[in-house]
Amino acid sequence: MSTVVLCAAGPQLGSLQRLAARLEEELRKSGREEIRWFELSAMKLAYCQGEFDCWVKTPGQCRARDAEGEIVAAIHEAEDLVLLDGVTFGGYSYALKRAQDRLICLLSPFFEKRAALTHHAGRYGRTANLFALGWMPVVDPEVAKTWSELADANALNLLAPRVGAAVVDDRGEAEWPAAIRKVLSSTAKPGASITGREPLRQELFAAAAGAPMTGEGKPPKRAALVIGSAKIKGTSVSETMARALAARLNQAGVSTEIHFAVEFLHEEKALATARGIAEADLLVLVTPLYVDSFPALATRMLESVARVRAGSGASGSGRFALVVNCGFPEAEHNRTVLRMARHFAESAGYEWAGGLPLGGGGAINPGAPLDAQRGPAEHVKRALDGAAASWARGAGVATEAIEAMAKAPMPDAIYRLMGDLGWRYQAHKHGLAQSELRARPLESGGE
Numbered sequence: 001m002s003t004v005v006l007c008a009a010g011p012q013l014g015s016l017q018r019l020a021a022r023l024e025e026e027l028r029k030s031g032r033e034e035i036r037w038f039e040l041s042a043m044k045l046a047y048c049q050g051e052f053d054c055w056v057k058t059p060g061q062c063r064a065r066d067a068e069g070e071i072v073a074a075i076h077e078a079e080d081l082v083l084l085d086g087v088t089f090g091g092y093s094y095a096l097k098r099a100q101d102r103l104i105c106l107l108s109p110f111f112e113k114r115a116a117l118t119h120h121a122g123r124y125g126r127t128a129n130l131f132a133l134g135w136m137p138v139v140d141p142e143v144a145k146t147w148s149e150l151a152d153a154n155a156l157n158l159l160a161p162r163v164g165a166a167v168v169d170d171r172g173e174a175e176w177p178a179a180i181r182k183v184l185s186s187t188a189k190p191g192a193s194i195t196g197r198e199p200l201r202q203e204l205f206a207a208a209a210g211a212p213m214t215g216e217g218k219p220p221k222r223a224a225l226v227i228g229s230a231k232i233k234g235t236s237v238s239e240t241m242a243r244a245l246a247a248r249l250n251q252a253g254v255s256t257e258i259h260f261a262v263e264f265l266h267e268e269k270a271l272a273t274a275r276g277i278a279e280a281d282l283l284v285l286v287t288p289l290y291v292d293s294f295p296a297l298a299t300r301m302l303e304s305v306a307r308v309r310a311g312s313g314a315s316g317s318g319r320f321a322l323v324v325n326c327g328f329p330e331a332e333h334n335r336t337v338l339r340m341a342r343h344f345a346e347s348a349g350y351e352w353a354g355g356l357p358l359g360g361g362g363a364i365n366p367g368a369p370l371d372a373q374r375g376p377a378e379h380v381k382r383a384l385d386g387a388a389a390s391w392a393r394g395a396g397v398a399t400e401a402i403e404a405m406a407k408a409p410m411p412d413a414i415y416r417l418m419g420d421l422g423w424r425y426q427a428h429k430h431g432l433a434q435s436e437l438r439a440r441p442l443e444s445g446g447e
Contacts, residue, residue, distance in 0.1 A: 001079035002034035003027055004128070006071070008085045008095040010041035015170055016086055016135050023084060023133060026180040036074045040095045043067050047265075047296045048101035049230045050288065055109035056426040059439040060123060068102050076106065076442045078128045080184070081160075083151075087134040087167055089344040090146030090336075094303055097296040104291070106158065108438060109423040111328075111416040115156055115191030116200065118328040118416055122159045124440055130160040130190075131183050134167040143167070146339045153292040153336055155190035163190045200332040204406065207338035210321075210354030210396020217394025220281030220319065223249050226259045228287025228298030233260065237325055237364045242286040244370035245323065245384050252392035254282070261287075261297035264304055274304035278312065282319050282391055283350065285341070288361065289326035293337050306348040320350035321391060323384075323405075325361035329415035331406040333359065354390075354397030356383050356405040362419060363409045376409035 005023065009016035027035055046064035053063045062068055075081050085096045092100060106127075107120040132151035136143065144167040155163035164186025166179045194200065225246055229236035246256040259277060264270040277283060283305070287298045294302065322341040326333045334357035345352040363376035370377055370384075386401030409415070427437050 002036055002074070002077060003032045003080040003082060004036045004038070004071070004074045004078040005082045005084060006038050006040060006096055006099055008040045008093050010095070013086060015137075016084070018173070019133070019135050019168065019176060020084055022176045023082065023180055026177055026184065027082075030181070030184055032080065032184075036078070038067075038071055038074075038099070040099055045098045046102075047098050047230055048104075048290065050236070050290070050295070051231065052109065052426075054102075054105035056423060056432070056437070057430045059427075059432070059436055060105050060441040062102050062105050064102070068099060071099055072103060072105060073442055075103065075128055076124060081128040081130050082184075083130070083132045085132075085134060087136045087143060087147055088299065089302065089347060090143045090340045091150050091293045092299070094296055094300040097290075097294070097299050100154075101290050101296050103158070110420050110437075113416075115194045116197045117330045117332060118412060119157055123438070124443065127159045127161065129162040129164075130155040130158060131163070131186070132165040133180065133183055134165075136167055136169050138171065139167050139169045142339075143343050146336060146343060149336050149339070150292055152188075152190055152193070153333075157292065160190055162186060163188050197330070197332065200335060201406075204332050204335040204338070204357055205399075205402060207335050207342065208355040208357055208397070208402045208406075209399070210390075211352040212396075218281075219392060219394045220254055222280045223254050223256045223282040223284060223391075224259060224277040224280035225256060225284045225286060226261060226277065226298070226301055228261045228285055228295050228301070230262055230295060230297055231366075235366055236288070237361045237366045238286045238288055238323075240364060240366050240368075240370050241323055241325070241358075241380065241384065242284075244381070245284065245286065245388060247371075248384055248388035249392055252388060254392050261295065261301050264297055264300045270300065270304050271308070274301070274308045275312075277301075278305050278308040278318075280318065282321070282353070284321045284323060284391070286323040287325075289324055289334055289337055292333070293340055302344050302348075306344065309348045309350075318350050319353040319391070319394070320345040320348070321353040321387070321397065322355035323358070323387075324355065325358035325364070327360075327362050327419075329360045329408060329410070329412040331357040331359035331408075352396070354387075354402070356387055356397065356402060358383075358405050360409045360415050362422070363415070379404050379407045379409065
C-alpha cells in the first residue's frame with residue numbers, strides 16, 4: 001500500500017517547499033516508504049466541467065484524458081491521501097482544487113445517508129485515509145478551524161476511514177515535524193463530531209448571516225455577478241439564479257454585469273476581468289458546491305480578485321455575497337463554503353453581505369428562466385426577492401431570505417429517490433446498462 005501526496009508548492013512558495021520536505025521526511029520515518037508525489041503546480045490539468053459524465057456516460061472515468069487519470073488510479077491503490085497546500089480562504093488553492101474536483105469518479109452517483117446528511121455511495125470497497133496539511137504566513141484560528149472542517153467534510157464524502165488536519169506557519173517552523181506526526185497518526189473518524197442535523201443548521205445560519213451594520217448602508221450603483229459553474233452557458237442552475245438575481249437588482253436601480261468563472265481560465269484575461277470585478281460596489285458569486293467548497297475556476301476568480309484588491313488599495317470598500325447551491329437535498333452541506341466566503345471577504349477587504357444556501361439544486365430547471373418555474377422554485381424566488389432588496393439598499397442579507405433559500409423543496413427521502421432515478425435515466429439515455437453505473441474500472445475485470 002502506498003501514500004499519495006497532492007501538493008501545490010510552486011517554486012515561488014519557499015515555506016511550502018520546506019514543509020513538503022519535512023512531510024516527506026516524516027512519512028518515511030513513519031514507515032510509509034512507497035510515496036507517490038504529485039506536484040500539482042507544475043501539472044497541466046483540466047478542470048471539472050460538472051457534467052457528471054464520470055457517473056452516467058463513462059462510469060468511474062473522467063472524460064478528460066490527462067494526468068488526473070494517473071492521480072485517481074494512485075489514490076485508489078493508496079492507504080493514505082495527503083493534501084499539502086497554502087490555505088486559501090480556509091480551503092485549497094486553484095492548483096489543488098483542479099485535481100480534487102475530479103476525484104468524484106471514485107464515488108457512485110447514488111445517494112445514501114451518513115452522519116445526518118445525504119452523501120454519495122462509494123464505488124470501491126476500499127478507500128484511503130485523508131490528511132490535510134496547510135500553511136499560512138500566520139495562523140488565523142478561525143481560518144484554521146474552517147480548514148479542519150473542510151478536511152472532515154471531504155473525508156466523510158470520500159468515505160475515508162480516518163481524517164487528520166492541521167495548519168502551520170513560519171513562526172512555529174520548529175514544531176512542524178510534531179504537527180505532521182500528529183496529523184498522520186490521527187485516528188479521528190470523519191463526521192464523528194456531528195451529533196445531529198440541528199447543530200449543522202445553526203452553523204449554516206450563523207455562517208450565512210451578513211456582517212452587522214455599523215451605520216446606514218450605501219446603496220451600490222454597480223454589481224458584478226460571477227457564475228461559478230463551469231458548464232456550458234445556458235445549462236447551469238447557477239446561471240439561472242444569477243440572471244434572476246440580476247433582474248431584481250436592475251429593477252432596484254443597481255446596474256449589473258454577469259461574468260463566468262471560465263473567463264479566469266487564462267491568466268491574461270483573468271487579470272483584466274478581475275480588475276473590472278474588483279471595482280464593483282457589490283460582488284456576488286453564484287456557484288454550485290463542488291466537493292464541499294468552491295469549484296476550481298471559482299476559486300481562481302476569488303484568488304485573482306483578492307490579489308487585484310490588495311494591490312489597488314481597495315480594502316474597506318465594496319461588499320461581497322454568495323449564492324451557493326448543492327445537489328444534496330440538505331442546505332447544511334453549504335455551511336463550510338459560507339465560512340470560506342467570509343474569509344475571502346475579510347482577505348479581500350470586502351464587507352460580508354451574507355449568503356444564500358440552497359439544497360436540492362437538482363430540483364431547479366436550468367433550461368428555463370427561474371421566474372417561469374413553479375413548485376420547487378418558489379422558495380428560491382422568494383429568497384432572491386429578499387436578498388436583492390437588502391443588497392440594493394447596501395444592507396446585509398435578511399434572515400428571512402436565508403431561511404427561504406434553505407427551505408427543503410421536498411422531503412429528503414423523496415429527493416434521494418428521484419435523484420437515483422435520474423441517474424438511471426441519464427445512463428439509459430447514453431445507452432448504458434444499469435449495472436454499468438456501478439462499474440469499477442480500476443479493478444481487475446472492471447466490476
